[in-house]
Amino acid sequence: MTLSRQRKSDLKRRLAEGRDDSRYCAVIGCAQLTTASQGKGLNRLYCRSHEDHRERHGSYIKRSYTAGQLGPHRAEALRALHALSKDPLVKQARLGIETLYATAGAPVDAFRTRGLTPEERARVTWARLRQSGVDPLEPLAAWLAVVAVIKADPQPDGRSEFLIVQAGKLIHRLAGGTHKVWQRERPKGGVEVISLHRYPASRGRVLRHVGDNLAAVAEPLELMRFPR
Numbered sequence: 001m002t003l004s005r006q007r008k009s010d011l012k013r014r015l016a017e018g019r020d021d022s023r024y025c026a027v028i029g030c031a032q033l034t035t036a037s038q039g040k041g042l043n044r045l046y047c048r049s050h051e052d053h054r055e056r057h058g059s060y061i062k063r064s065y066t067a068g069q070l071g072p073h074r075a076e077a078l079r080a081l082h083a084l085s086k087d088p089l090v091k092q093a094r095l096g097i098e099t100l101y102a103t104a105g106a107p108v109d110a111f112r113t114r115g116l117t118p119e120e121r122a123r124v125t126w127a128r129l130r131q132s133g134v135d136p137l138e139p140l141a142a143w144l145a146v147v148a149v150i151k152a153d154p155q156p157d158g159r160s161e162f163l164i165v166q167a168g169k170l171i172h173r174l175a176g177g178t179h180k181v182w183q184r185e186r187p188k189g190g191v192e193v194i195s196l197h198r199y200p201a202s203r204g205r206v207l208r209h210v211g212d213n214l215a216a217v218a219e220p221l222e223l224m225r226f227p228r
Contacts (some may be wrong), residue, residue, distance in 0.1 A: 025050055027061055055204050058165025059157040065149050065166060067173075073145035081137045081144075081221075089220055090140075096217025097136035100126045107131040122209035128175040142170040143218035164211030167218075171210050 023037040024030070025047035035041025035048050043051055050060045057064045084090050104127035108116070116124065129139070146166045150156045
């Protein structure tokens with residue numbers, strides 16, 4: 001038996017063993033069966049819908065913070081980082097972002113990321129930030145903004161995964177998408193302008209990799225006392 005067939009056989013066995021038709025999703029008010037109970041996954045606590053929610057947001061129940069919630073904290077953090085640009089912690093963190101930029105490789109447009117691994121897509125995100133000339137202090141401000149919003153949230157999700165994914169989503173948004181515009185002649189005369197826009201999917205393991213990259217260089221900044 002080949003390794004791939006053995007893995008498929010093992011997965012089928014685990015799915016069969018995990019099936020329990022009496023188990024419902026742990027989210028209060030959800031009447032869906034867990035993926036294990038349905039025989040469609042291995043999760044014994046949550047249904048497919050809430051598994052998908054976690055993939056997108058980093059939490060089974062809490063949604064991502066909006067730009068309106070994060071914006072004021074990002075602006076405040078960026079001002080503070082510029083004011084303390086000569087502080088050793090800020091200089092070290094900035095160098096960390098510059099290293100992520102420098103080691104990310106060539107940028108790849110959003111139309112050509114299909115088939116790349118999550119790690120490769122994370123590097124593409126950093127390469128696109130470098131290509132766009134994004135100030136290295138911007139990702140650091142993004143991290144501090146997410147930390148601040150979570151601290152101010154009366155009902156936060158305190159798990160590290162939520163912080164990592166929220167930071168990853170914000171960096172993903174900073175990197176933007178690919179936009180193509182071209183012209184073609186109309187059959188009856190004149191010129192038609194055609195535009196095509198593509199944004200990489202903001203979900204899954206790529207967000208975890210981007211967030212982990214950022215956490216490794218930005219976490220020490222949480223120890224600083226920023227001017228108000």
